[in-house]
Amino acid sequence: MYAISRSSLIVLILLGLGFGIYPLVGDSYYIRLLTKIMALGIFAMSLDLLIGFTGLISLGHAAFFGVSAYTVVWFVVKMEILNAFLIFPAALAVAGLCALVIGWLSIRTAGIYFIMITLAFAQMLHAFFKDQHYWGGTDGINFNDKPMLMVGDTVLFDLSNKINLYYLTFSLMVAAFIFLAVLLRSPFGRAIQGVKVNEGRMRAMGYNINHLKLMSFVIAGCLAGAAGFIEATRTSFVNPEYLSWHASGNVMVMVILGGMGSLYGSLLGALALTLLGDNISSLWDHWLLIMGGFVIAVVMFMPDGISGSIESLSRRFRKASPPREETGP
Template sequence: MNPPASSTTSALGAAAEARAWRDSRALVRVAPLAVAAILLAVFPWVGGKFYVDLAAKIMILAIFALSLELLVGQTGLVSFGHAAFFGIAAYAAALVTPKSEAASLWLVAPAAIGAAALYALAVGALSLRTRGVYFIMITLAFAQMAYFVFHDTPFGGGSDGIYLYFRPDAAIFGWRPFDLDAGHTFYYAVLACLVGTFGLLAVMLRSRFGRALAGIRVSEQRMRAAGFDTYAYKLAAFVLAAMLAGLAGFLHALKDGYVNPELLSWHQSGAVLLMVILGGIGHLRGAVLGAFAFTLLQELFQSSALFGPLAKHWQLTLGLTMIAAVALMPRGLIGLIDRRAVR
């Protein structure tokens, strides 16, 4: 028996409306990303050197924030020691590079990211057997241990840090595909890393692995009952997040040519966590937006031209702003943008 024509028509109409709704939501999410990427690509040709350097710094911090978003927003693991991986990679890049000549990029980059991954494997193997506040405190303790190793020993130059005199050479058997010291090459390398990191995480979170992480975030007990080795999944996510943080630390060392123990401090861990919160936990776009917003606010509040004597107390101003942002925008900037876009 055939269904009534009116029922079929209404069902098709409902399906079409649902599809149009999904398409509009996808457009709202993708279009701003494409526009942002284009603007960042052309920015070096219209912005001054200071602003181009600032944009490169923010993009590096955006990679760092994306790495923490993988833990906090996608896996439900709040780490307060994430800066350890950022700083260890930066130090590894500086220590591997000779003082008299440039080292190979294809040696320095894997060494820096690998150092962060190895430390994360050790930290994660122990800390992931705990949860909640205990996990937070153990990650903080490991980060502080790493901080004092570099701060209190000559290994990493003590509190003065060490310099990286040469950016790595990208030559492959005599052929140099690009020169990180030439023009805006380094800027575009950072932009490529940011786009690649975002794309990698976006694809991964839609895979079986990403869906498993989402299940662990919602209910780890149910995932274990379903036969998933949740410890292995969390450890894999922890190490991957550390590798991405290591990539950011490596780029930071190349950009500044200098590393110091503050890169591993709890202040740095707190700052990147605030970026994720400000942007909106649970959204990759939020991590990137939070990094841009937080760093620009930081630069703004330090401007004596705008804030006069208050510029010396920019931490207080920034702190009050963050409190207001969390109170007024509990879902972060991305939640506010999405809500307005849907309207």
């Protein structure tokens, strides 16, 4: 079952406070960067639901991030509709629908096939947006007016203000976290974690495995869509790179770096990888060389990720301190 340990609770509170307070003291560049990190954090948590909890290794998760971003563009540029109360649910719905179709086709396979097929379908959507002149082709589409939350003609929350967007992203991240934590404690959440551990036994117990996997896939797709909505709004720009398999690979690195099967780990992974990239990319043109070495080093030496290290550190710390009487079950 998904439980939040004391050490992770501390990390969570620190993360929450840090992200919550930062805009009051920070400068504009980092406010934008942290908005990106929180969006990628939602993205990484959604992939962790698949990789870390359901046992589905999807290498095409950027597809849902990207179609949601293109949905934002469609409303803002093609329809000239700016109301985020309309765009946001629509973007999630499009991402969820794509996840339903791709998931329905993919979950009938397993192992290596599943990895390759999710990658191939994401690449298919990538090719679709790249080939179509309507969607801006390889260059993508820029837009000026950002979505805003409004009722009728009154604007409640203008997302072109970066502090507003920051706090919207922050709330979405917190909401996604709580949603996933509750979901993972629900009977459904326990069932998908059972699928990861022992699929055959879950099937023998009468669960419909494909149904559980597909549900998980669609939920993850919708959450990735939420992240795509923020990223498109933040950058006012969408291009096929949103759906590229490098984007899918990057978010997978975040999940593993943070430690799979841990929601706050995904947030830490997004934070660490983005900050690392942001710092070294300005130092050296060939910084991706370092990034590649870093990814390999994580696979070799830190397969449990940051959260795994925190947990084992705190366990060692507890062992070193005098034993306490355990209470409760």
